[in-house]
Amino acid sequence: MFELLGVPPQVLMGQLLIGLINGSFYAVLSLGLAVIFGLLNIINFAHGAQYMMGAFVAWMLLNYTGIGYWPALILAPIVVGAIGIALERTMISRLYKLDHLYGLLLTFGLALIIQGLFRNYYGVSGLPYAIPPALQGGQNLGFMFLPNYRGWVIVASVIVCFSTWFMIERTRLGAYLRAATENPELVGAFGINVPRMITLTYGFGVGLAAFAGVLAAPIYSVNPNMGADLIIVVFAVVVIGGMGSIMGAILTGFGLGVIEGLTRVFYPEGSAVVIFVIMAIVLMIKPEGLFGNNA
Amino acid sequence: MSSTETPKAALPAMTHTVGMPTHHKIIFVGLFAVLLILPFMVYPVFAMKLMCFALFACAFNLLLGFGGLLSFGHAAYFGMASYVCAHAAKVWGLTPELAILLGTLTAAVLGLAIGSLAIRRQGIYFAMVTLAFAQMVYFFALQAKFTGGEDGIQSVPRQDLFGLIPMRDDTSFYFVVLAITFGGILFIYRITHSPFGQVLKSIRENEPRAVSLGYHVNRYKLMVFVLSATFAGLAGATKSQVFHLASLTDVHWTMSGEVVLMTLLGGMGTVLGPIVGAVIVVTMQNYLAYLGAWVTVIQGCIFVIGVLLFREGIIGVLQKLIKKSL
Numbered sequence: 001m002f003e004l005l006g007v008p009p010q011v012l013m014g015q016l017l018i019g020l021i022n023g024s025f026y027a028v029l030s031l032g033l034a035v036i037f038g039l040l041n042i043i044n045f046a047h048g049a050q051y052m053m054g055a056f057v058a059w060m061l062l063n064y065t066g067i068g069y070w071p072a073l074i075l076a077p078i079v080v081g082a083i084g085i086a087l088e089r090t091m092i093s094r095l096y097k098l099d100h101l102y103g104l105l106l107t108f109g110l111a112l113i114i115q116g117l118f119r120n121y122y123g124v125s126g127l128p129y130a131i132p133p134a135l136q137g138g139q140n141l142g143f144m145f146l147p148n149y150r151g152w153v154i155v156a157s158v159i160v161c162f163s164t165w166f167m168i169e170r171t172r173l174g175a176y177l178r179a180a181t182e183n184p185e186l187v188g189a190f191g192i193n194v195p196r197m198i199t200l201t202y203g204f205g206v207g208l209a210a211f212a213g214v215l216a217a218p219i220y221s222v223n224p225n226m227g228a229d230l231i232i233v234v235f236a237v238v239v240i241g242g243m244g245s246i247m248g249a250i251l252t253g254f255g256l257g258v259i260e261g262l263t264r265v266f267y268p269e270g271s272a273v274v275i276f277v278i279m280a281i282v283l284m285i286k287p288e289g290l291f292g293n294n295a
Numbered sequence: 296m297s298s299t300e301t302p303k304a305a306l307p308a309m310t311h312t313v314g315m316p317t318h319h320k321i322i323f324v325g326l327f328a329v330l331l332i333l334p335f336m337v338y339p340v341f342a343m344k345l346m347c348f349a350l351f352a353c354a355f356n357l358l359l360g361f362g363g364l365l366s367f368g369h370a371a372y373f374g375m376a377s378y379v380c381a382h383a384a385k386v387w388g389l390t391p392e393l394a395i396l397l398g399t400l401t402a403a404v405l406g407l408a409i410g411s412l413a414i415r416r417q418g419i420y421f422a423m424v425t426l427a428f429a430q431m432v433y434f435f436a437l438q439a440k441f442t443g444g445e446d447g448i449q450s451v452p453r454q455d456l457f458g459l460i461p462m463r464d465d466t467s468f469y470f471v472v473l474a475i476t477f478g479g480i481l482f483i484y485r486i487t488h489s490p491f492g493q494v495l496k497s498i499r500e501n502e503p504r505a506v507s508l509g510y511h512v513n514r515y516k517l518m519v520f521v522l523s524a525t526f527a528g529l530a531g532a533t534k535s536q537v538f539h540l541a542s543l544t545d546v547h548w549t550m551s552g553e554v555v556l557m558t559l560l561g562g563m564g565t566v567l568g569p570i571v572g573a574v575i576v577v578t579m580q581n582y583l584a585y586l587g588a589w590v591t592v593i594q595g596c597i598f599v600i601g602v603l604l605f606r607e608g609i610i611g612v613l614q615k616l617i618k619k620s621l
Binding site for chain 1: 599603
């Protein structure tokens with residue numbers, strides 16, 4: 001067995017895997033934030049709460065109706081996305097003409113309400129959600145043991161991220177979307193219903209967060225606070241990557257997850273703050289973000 | 296959807312007169328008179344808590360209401376100052392005034408470090424950057440040895456003031472806190488009504504124009520950021536002497552959210568708004584504490600209603616009615 005800088009390969013690979021998993025969540029969540037920001041020009045502070053709702057809806061489906069993991073993977077994002085659409089129609093849409101900061105404050109308030117409600121009814125201790133039978137167990141890869149479910153999380157995140165990228169960058173619908181990001185008035189003049197597109201985009205971004213929540217449910221316990229701390233790290237990821245590019249958000253998310261995992265191997269005390277340190281460095285060297293184009 | 300439009304644009308222009316306008320003088324004298332008799336009417340510790348949070352909110356308002364910068368990480372300065380002050384008082388046995396001074400200086404240095412990075416981005420990015428750095432400070436407080444992790448720094452002693460005047464009694468310490476917070480709020484008032492404050496206002500209203508007039512905009516932004524962090528630190532350090540405690544609550548992002556709520560509720564960019572907002576939020580937390588997580592829900596609702604229906608805040612609405620800046 002070889003050792004790398006005094007670290008056994010099992011430990012290194014294990015932390016790399018955890019890093020990739022965290023990176024998957026960073027990527028899917030920062031992608032959702034970037035998609036929403038692109039068209040709505042607001043930072044969705046409720047993103048973490050909506051991720052938590054995704055996990056909770058999956059748990060409720062299982063415990064109240066007996067609907068299992070696979071349907072929940074589709075149903076939970078639809079349910080949470082629909083709630084998001086209702087919020088966008090009734091509240092967020094009233095703020096588009098105001099300063100962007102009001103969108104941040106409003107969604108922060110929404111996040112407090114959602115988290116408070118779930119804390120009231122479900123406490124903070126966390127609820128277990130079993131790994132679906134098809135994905136239990138794991139593979140021995142020779143150099144490490146890979147639990148099937150964790151492998152699936154990475155594969156599913158990569159698929160979702162690249163489908164989203166493909167849809168936005170390579171399809172006609174995505175072209176409308178990008179055009180509306182550049183100039184909503186002009187796109188509206190061509191007869192495209194921009195307000196509806198904005199609503200659906202918000203629903204889609206929220207759905208992405210809920211999808212990540214369902215993926216996370218069997219790994220972390222389902223807990224009202226699960227999104228709150230995560231979203232702050234995702235904000236740092238977004239600042240590092242810049243929100244100008246979809247691919248940038250994906251790559252930054254996965255990359256930072258891996259860096260965080262490696263830090264946990266070589267300097268465990270720093271693993272909680274490494275992303276913030278990277279953010280500080282990026283702000284010094286390239287303030288607009290690695291893939292950013294707007295200040 | 297231009298990004299140069301600021302939240303405060305709707306406010307009536309504050310008349311720039313030499314010295315303090317008469318109605319402000321009356322308000323401050325009246326407020327001081329009320330504060331003098333307050334500890335004999337309510338529990339002094341609660342009164343001190345109100346004053347510390349009022350100063351915290353005024354410090355935050357200096358940045359948001361006058362500088363136009365939304366920081367979502369002010370708990371970092373508040374909490375770090377409270378930790379350093381508690382550590383200085385407990386482990387080094389410093390007297391209250393020195394411990395509070397040390398805590399405040401820590402906040403100033405932290406504000407300089409974070410502020411100089413954060414002002415490189417604007418608008419919502421600025422908010423996200425400050426929030427992220429504050430989270431970093433939170434993790435530091437969670438892991439560092441001297442902060443005591445989950446326990447915080449408990450049973451912090453309150454030494455004699457200047458080594459002479461006994462401060463064990465809460466009522467006597469009340470008047471020290473009164474001097475600190477009232478002095479702090481007056482100082483902030485002075486800053487906002489100085490030429491420096493006028494330049495800040497011009498940057499808030501139209502940054503490119505301020506640049507074209509030859510102002511070093513970033514230097515002004517950094518200065519107001521450091522000042523705001525310093526006063527937030529003063530409030531946090533004082534609070535740790537009031538409660539004999541420094542804990543993770545003070546440095547958590549929920550605290551950053553609360554100070555935003557106080558300022559939004561009272562009225563951004565007004566003199567009295569943050570004070571009113573702080574009194575309402577703290578009183579609400581105090582009397583509704585038995586409701587548990589519902590307090591969070593209520594705070595969220597106030598945010599939502601505030602942003603959707605009355606963005607000027609309570610004092611903002613009031614000053615429209617009486618047509619005077621408050």
